[in-house]
Every structure is written in C-alpha cells, then in structure tokens.
Amino acid sequence: MYDRKTWIIVIACSVLLGVNVYYNQQNQKRIAEQNPPAATAPATPGVPAGESLSVTPPPATMAERLVTLESDEVVYTFSNIGGGLKEAEFKHQFDVGRNKDQRVRANRFGAGPIGAFTGSADQLENISYSYQEAESVPGKKVVFLGTLPSGLIARKTFSLVETGEPGAPYLLDFNLKLENSANLALPLDSYSLYLGEASPLYQKEWAQQTTFFWSGGGEAHFVDPGKFKGGMFSSEKSVITGEAEKFDYAGVSNQFFATVIRPKEVAAGKAWGKVTEVTLPSADKPVKSISGGLRLPGGSLAPQAQKDLSYRIFVGPKHNALFRQMGDQWGDIMAYSWYGLVANPLNRLLNWLHILFSGLGSKWSWGLAIIFLTILVRTAIWPLYAKSTRSMKRMAKLQPEMTKLKEKYSDDPNRMNQEMMKLYRTYGVNPLGGCLPMLIQMPIFFGFYRMLQYAVELRHQGFLWVDDLSQPDTLATIAGVPINLLPIVMAITSFAQMAMTPATGDKTQRRMMMMMPFMFFFFCYSFASALALYWTTTNLFSIFQTWITNKLPEPELKPRKTEGGKSWVEKLAAKQQEMERVQRLRQQGIEPGTGESPKKKPRGPRTGG
Numbered sequence: 001m002y003d004r005k006t007w008i009i010v011i012a013c014s015v016l017l018g019v020n021v022y023y024n025q026q027n028q029k030r031i032a033e034q035n036p037p038a039a040t041a042p043a044t045p046g047v048p049a050g051e052s053l054s055v056t057p058p059p060a061t062m063a064e065r066l067v068t069l070e071s072d073e074v075v076y077t078f079s080n081i082g083g084g085l086k087e088a089e090f091k092h093q094f095d096v097g098r099n100k101d102q103r104v105r106a107n108r109f110g111a112g113p114i115g116a117f118t119g120s121a122d123q124l125e126n127i128s129y130s131y132q133e134a135e136s137v138p139g140k141k142v143v144f145l146g147t148l149p150s151g152l153i154a155r156k157t158f159s160l161v162e163t164g165e166p167g168a169p170y171l172l173d174f175n176l177k178l179e180n181s182a183n184l185a186l187p188l189d190s191y192s193l194y195l196g197e198a199s200p201l202y203q204k205e206w207a208q209q210t211t212f213f214w215s216g217g218g219e220a221h222f223v224d225p226g227k228f229k230g231g232m233f234s235s236e237k238s239v240i241t242g243e244a245e246k247f248d249y250a251g252v253s254n255q256f257f258a259t260v261i262r263p264k265e266v267a268a269g270k271a272w273g274k275v276t277e278v279t280l281p282s283a284d285k286p287v288k289s290i291s292g293g294l295r296l297p298g299g300s301l302a303p304q305a306q307k308d309l310s311y312r313i314f315v316g317p318k319h320n321a322l323f324r325q326m327g328d329q330w331g332d333i334m335a336y337s338w339y340g341l342v343a344n345p346l347n348r349l350l351n352w353l354h355i356l357f358s359g360l361g362s363k364w365s366w367g368l369a370i371i372f373l374t375i376l377v378r379t380a381i382w383p384l385y386a387k388s389t390r391s392m393k394r395m396a397k398l399q400p401e402m403t404k405l406k407e408k409y410s411d412d413p414n415r416m417n418q419e420m421m422k423l424y425r426t427y428g429v430n431p432l433g434g435c436l437p438m439l440i441q442m443p444i445f446f447g448f449y450r451m452l453q454y455a456v457e458l459r460h461q462g463f464l465w466v467d468d469l470s471q472p473d474t475l476a477t478i479a480g481v482p483i484n485l486l487p488i489v490m491a492i493t494s495f496a497q498m499a500m501t502p503a504t505g506d507k508t509q510r511r512m513m514m515m516m517p518f519m520f521f522f523f524c525y526s527f528a529s530a531l532a533l534y535w536t537t538t539n540l541f542s543i544f545q546t547w548i549t550n551k552l553p554e555p556e557l558k559p560r561k562t563e564g565g566k567s568w569v570e571k572l573a574a575k576q577q578e579m580e581r582v583q584r585l586r587q588q589g590i591e592p593g594t595g596e597s598p599k600k601k602p603r604g605p606r607t608g609g
Helices: 004-030 320-326 330-334 337-360 362-380 382-408 413-427 433-453 485-499 507-525 529-551 568-587
Strands: 066-070 074-079 084-094 103-106 141-147 152-160 171-180 192-198 211-216 219-223 239-253 257-263 267-278 287-295 306-317 474-478 481-484
Touching: 066 141, 074 306, 084 152, 084 257, 084 306, 103 257, 192 239, 192 257, 192 267, 211 267, 211 287, 219 239, 239 287, 320 330, 320 337, 330 337, 337 362, 337 433, 362 382, 362 529, 382 413, 382 529, 433 529, 481 485, 485 507, 485 529, 507 529
Parallel strands: none
Antiparallel strands: 066 074, 074 084, 084 103, 141 152, 152 171, 171 306, 192 287, 211 219, 211 239, 239 257, 239 267, 257 306, 267 287, 474 481
C-alpha cells in the first residue's frame, strides 16, 4: 500500500497540471493577431517601354475566375485574384470529428493563393490577373498574366508533374517570368511568394504541431506558434525570418499536411513566417494558423529587363516513405529531429508489417503492425532487460545490509556512502543496473512517439473499438470529459507491471517510480490511440518477461574476489569526499596540506596625516 505522502504528491501534481493547462488556454485565448490585410506594397511609378510580356494588358479589376487541375490524389483550384493556387483538396483525406465527411483542404484560411506576391511589408498583392487561355492546357497547365502597381509584369505558369516521378500527384511545376516595365530598377527581394497557410485540422490538435519551416545547407529549421510574439515561449517577434547561403525550400505545415515551395536553382535565400488566429468550422475557440512567404532572389531588375525563375510546389501529406523516395532533404519535413535515428527505422518496420498483415483488412492491419513492432523491439532488448532485472533482485537482497550501514553511519554521510560503495563492489552489484531498461526504453519511446505523432498512414485506420489510430479512442463524453479506454488500460497494466518488479532504492525513489504511470497516463490521454496501444503492449510484454524471469532460479549474492583497485563509482565517491574535506578546511581558515592558517601579508607602516 502506498502511504499518505505519496497520494498527496500524486494529487498535487494532478492539480498543478490542470492549473497549467487552464492558464495556458486562457493565455492563448487572449492572444490575437489580425489577419494580414489584402493590401499592396507602396507603388513605384513607371511607364511601360519597349516590348513587354503582356500580350493583352489585364484590366484593373476583374471578377474572380477559378480554374482546376486534377491529379490522382489532389484537386488544385487556381484563382486569377493573386494569380495562384487558391486551395488544394485531397481526394482521399478527410477531416475528423464533426467534419469527417469533408475533404481536407490546404490553404483553406489563406489570405491569398499560394504563389501570390507579397510586398515588402509581407502584405499580399492580391491584384487581378488575366487568365491566358491560349497558353493554358486544360487539365495540365494554367497560365496567369498580371502587372503589379510597381510596374513589375509577371507571367505565372503552373503545371502538373508527369506521372511516374516520386510524389508526382502532390507536385506542381511553377515557372515565373518577370519583366520590369518601369523606368526605374526594381529590387526583387522586396517581393515574396506566398507559401499559403497551415492550421490544425481539429480543435484539440497540439499548437506545436503547426509550424513554419525552412531548410538551408541541408539543415531544417522549424518554428511553432509559441515562438512568435505573444506565445508561451515568445521571442517577441511578430514575423520570424529564416535565411541561408544555400536555400533549399520553405513551407508551412500542420500535424499531417505540408505546403512547400522549393527553388529549382539553389542559391542564397530568405523566408518569413507569421501567426494569426482562425476559427475552425463547428469550433468554439480560435486556433493558431501559420502563414509565410519565400523571398525572391536578391538583386535589382533593370528597366525592360527580364528574369526567369523556376520552382517546385509540394502540397500533400507528410508521408515519410514518400519523402524518402523523393530524396534531396524532403525527409527533413517530417521534423523527427535527432529522434529520426529511432523514428525512421521504426517507420520502415511499421509499413513493412502493415503490408504483411494487409490481407486481414484495414481494420486490423495497422493495429497488428504496431503490436508486432512493439514485440520485435522488446524482444531485441530482452537480454538487457534480463540482466537489469537480475541486478535489481541482487540490490533487493542487499537492502538489509544497506539499512545497517545507514543506521551505523547516520551522523557521517560521507563514510556511509564510502561503505556502501565497498558493499556494492564486494558483491559485484551495479547500483545503476536497474535503471538500464528505462534508459534504453526512453529513446525508443520518444522515437516511437515522434514517429506516431506524424504518421499520416494511421489516419482513418481503425483497430478493435478504435475508429482512428491517429486520434484518441473516445468511447463517450461525460460532463465534457472524454472517456478514452486505451490510456486507462495502459495505466492499469503499468501498475501491474510495477507490482511484479522488485522494490529497490529508498522511499523517495520508489515514489518517483510510482509516479511514472500517472505521467504517461496524462501524456497519452489526449494523444493518438496508436501511442497508448504501443505502451499497453509494452506493459503486457514486460509482465510476461517478469513472469518468465520469476520462474528462473534466484540470483545468488556471494562476495566476489577483487583485484585491489577501486571501481569508478568508488573513485567518484572518494573524489567528492576529498572536495568536501578541502572545502571544510578552508571554511575553518586552514590551508589544505599544511595544517596551518594562511599567512597574512605584512601590513605597511602607518603614516601620520
């Protein structure tokens, strides 16, 4: 039975967690930034001269005209207002919750179309473009022509990518031809191409999963809403800029989908991102939305001069296997960070196991893939687990001797630690041996967590009573509180597994270990049910391991022969003890090694005055 102090700690932690969540929500509610207005940058007057790109000058105002292109996976809708991609609708991806019958749409809250120009103040130049019907190819290519107030003429060509190239259904080729019709040189880097916007798909999606990102020199950088002005970890910037000498790409993303603009020619470049608030359909509270832009290459465009720029646009799911096929740093968009050392191989194994179980149907294949992947990982680390379990049992047998030492040297902690180190060495016990499984599991757990966090493959995939493995397995809602079964099962199996584990360490350490199931319970409760399924399987496997281990003969605790040298633990304890001795001597005014007080410098003769 756990004592009263333990339960007080548990209840206090739960209350503090609830208070933290409440005030975080209140803080986010107070923070509101206005959407960037559809305004133009300061105009640079100019008079067209010489031969121009314009075949037929577009009228000053024009009603919106929409043009669509379709791939196997996406319906692209282009608008002449801003001359870009207004939205991309995914044919086989749907919203969750109350909007589960509606298709997911990229840039649904965008202030302008993807590929539109923004001025130096990051404000959209949503002018009217003329749709060049003669140059466009129905179903394959869309061409827009427009003149900005500064006199910059732009011809924008969007084309589907040929089938067969990795990622082709989500890719567009974007060619931008510019001409300066003004009588003054125009600085191109005062303009940006709008990246579109990204926002959560549902109300409870974590804000940190929405990001503005860029990659330069092969290194990816991610900025979530909390880094902007007003966020919890605010850097006091309403606009955050990223730049690199060799700029690869820039984009915005939510948990499962990303929009990326990538120059075909690698050069120095810049990108910017900013945060606004939007309200999701059928939602009560606003959520954070991130938008951004990719600066045009630096330098000025002389009067009547022309410049061609080519880009590749990706609008699609963040599918790790797909990005690996595409190569060229595309995989960095998964935002695995250093967890990629674990997350990438786990994702490969997960997809391989899914293929193996695919004959059983989609209702079973992904859940079984997670379960068997967990079993494979736990089987691989079984030898380490067995060794650490034996170490914990031997530690438990040393408890009586350790208790005697604590009582004998209660007034001399240094001597007590020294004697304990000798006791460990005499019986060949490593005091850190019992922590080994946890140390091994934590990187795997966080790698598993990061992999499942962005595993778009799990969307709409069910298992047993779970409808969607990428969402919590909510069975019902009582008084506004969702009842999620898998995290509850996970917590119960965690306590069962702890009850079978030999008790080691003092009361404080045991209390900390007892807190672990509560921590993981709160951590997993509102997360993807796939993570709770993984952790529950881990607990059940650990219970099986412990049961097998308990059937084996108990380890014997015998003194072993020593070679006279001190272990590294003893050396560390001795070094710490010596430092404390020296400090005490100096506090007493005694110089270590001499036994005498430090000599004072002779005082100079007094002088009258």
